[in-house]
Amino acid sequence: MADLRVKAAGVEFPNPIIVGSNTPTMDWIQTKKGIDGGAGGAIVKSLFSEKGKMGRKFPRPRFKLYDYKNYPGYPEKLPHAFTLNSLEECSAFGYEEYMADINKTKEEVGDKGIIMASLSGVTIEEWIEMVKLVNETKADWVELNVSCPFAADMGVKMGSGAVEMTAEVVKSCKDLLKKPFSVKVSPQTVDQSAVAKACEEAGAQSINLSARFSGFDLDIDSARPIGPGAQGGWGGPYFIGYGLKNCAIAARKLDVPIIGGLGVWEWQDIIKYMMCGATLVQSGIGILLQGHDVSKRWAEKINNWLDAKGYKSINEIIGIALPNILKTSEVARAQEGVFAKIDANKCTKCGVCKRSCMYDAISVTKAGAIINNEKCDACGLCIEVCPVDAASMVRPQMRAN
Numbered sequence: 062m063a064d065l066r067v068k069a070a071g072v073e074f075p076n077p078i079i080v081g082s083n084t085p086t087m088d089w090i091q092t093k094k095g096i097d098g099g100a101g102g103a104i105v106k107s108l109f110s111e112k113g114k115m116g117r118k119f120p121r122p123r124f125k126l127y128d129y130k131n132y133p134g135y136p137e138k139l140p141h142a143f144t145l146n147s148l149e150e151c152s153a154f155g156y157e158e159y160m161a162d163i164n165k166t167k168e169e170v171g172d173k174g175i176i177m178a179s180l181s182g183v184t185i186e187e188w189i190e191m192v193k194l195v196n197e198t199k200a201d202w203v204e205l206n207v208s209c210p211f212a213a214d215m216g217v218k219m220g221s222g223a224v225e226m227t228a229e230v231v232k233s234c235k236d237l238l239k240k241p242f243s244v245k246v247s248p249q250t251v252d253q254s255a256v257a258k259a260c261e262e263a264g265a266q267s268i269n270l271s272a273r274f275s276g277f278d279l280d281i282d283s284a285r286p287i288g289p290g291a292q293g294g295w296g297g298p299y300f301i302g303y304g305l306k307n308c309a310i311a312a313r314k315l316d317v318p319i320i321g322g323l324g325v326w327e328w329q330d331i332i333k334y335m336m337c338g339a340t341l342v343q344s345g346i347g348i349l350l351q352g353h354d355v356s357k358r359w360a361e362k363i364n365n366w367l368d369a370k371g372y373k374s375i376n377e378i379i380g381i382a383l384p385n386i387l388k389t390s391e392v393a394r395a396q397e398g399v400f401a402k403i404d405a406n407k408c409t410k411c412g413v414c415k416r417s418c419m420y421d422a423i424s425v426t427k428a429g430a431i432i433n434n435e436k437c438d439a440c441g442l443c444i445e446v447c448p449v450d451a452a453s454m455v456r457p458q459m460r461a462n
């Protein structure tokens with residue numbers, strides 16, 4: 062069995078899986094379920110300060126899933142790319158209840174997992190007040206959450222409206238904090254890694270890159286946004302490409318450990334984030350929809366995979382993909398003699414490939430689809446759309462056979 066333990070900011074986590082700050086960490090009962098379910102740590106749902114306390118009351122209902130339960134085979138089979146829109150800003154607790162809940166969580170969980178409190182202030186005075194309170198709790202870790210994607214809309218200076226104040230928050234809190242801490246930064250900016258670097262230079266001990274974007278869908282009959290009527294958090298597993306890219310860019314720039322995340326849905330996603338430089342990986346929606354026990358299954362599968370690959374410790378995979386991630390300018394281009402080929406034995410003559418071929422290289426005949434090599438640009442789209450995998454790519458070295 063490979064060793065799944067990781068260390069960040071001097072704290073040892075039993076494994077890198079973190080229950081992200083969201084509904085599954087709304088109170089000690091759920092957070093304990095998260096650790097019992099196999100996660101190495103949990104970030105408790107964020108405490109908003111008094112000036113942002115409107116966020117402690119939630120719209121009802123507040124969840125809308127797109128492309129989820131209409132997936133073939135649901136609920137045994139779950140989709141891999143869907144969207145969750147939600148409007149649930151922070152913990153329902155005020156200061157006193159939050160600190161008591163953090164203490165209760167740690168008492169219940171003990172050494173089984175790392176309990177991470179999460180704070181979101183409006184003014185620097187509020188940040189300082191909250192830090193002083195959380196210092197006196199049993200929390201193992203504190204996250205300064207400057208990332209909420211829609212709080213700016215309520216007059217709370219966070220998320221997209223707060224890039225310039227993020228480092229200021231870190232500077233004001235770092236010397237007061239008596240606990241290891243991370244800073245959760247918004248991706249809703251031109252360059253998330255620049256904000257992360259500014260936080261590191263201001264004294265952050267770890268950076269959480271997993272925050273979501275905001276958005277809404279529109280009902281065309283009423284011309285109103287679907288759901289509560291405003292923008293909400295907008296994300297899902299389809300977003301993972303964006304999260305991995307941001308993680309890899311930040312990993313090249315930062316020295317402090319990264320908490321990766323955004324769109325984690327399967328155990329492989331945790332490995333992907335670690336290969337892109339994350340030390341810890343959090344899941345929000347993945348645990349919200351698959352239940353707390355999914356962490357146990359993920360840890361087991363990661364362990365099996367590490368064993369099969371011959372890794373002794375999960376630390377060996379951190380950042381190993383970074384040298385393989387090319388700049389766009391470094392990608393190989395215009396290979397000669399590459400074109401698509403159709404297997405006539407598999408082809409059902411459905412014509413799906415033909416309608417997607419913008420090079421007019423495909424004709425569907427009685428014998429099946431055929432490719433005009435003179436026209437084929439080897440773009441690869443027919444391979445992606447063919448429902449029976451009849452299309453494939455012929456490369457120069459394969460043509461000799």
Ligand SMILES: Cc1cc2nc3c(=O)[nH]c(=O)nc-3n(C[C@H](O)[C@H](O)[C@H](O)COP(=O)(O)O)c2cc1C
Nearest residue numbers: 081082083107150151271272323324325344345346
């Ligand atoms: C319903 C819901 C509530 C959330 N509440 C918080 C919160 O209170 N604090 C916070 O830092 N992030 C919050 N988030 C963001 C998640 O922690 C996470 O960063 C985000 O959902 C992206 O990761 P995922 O794709 O794994 O869900 C929330 C997300 C969801 C879906």
Ligand code: SF4
Nearest residue numbers: 418437438440441443
């Ligand atoms: S690879 Fe692209 S250009 Fe060639 S046949 Fe397929 S879709 Fe057309």
Ligand code: SF4
Nearest residue numbers: 408409411412414447
């Ligand atoms: S999509 Fe596949 S099965 Fe359909 S015509 Fe093209 S090659 Fe044949």
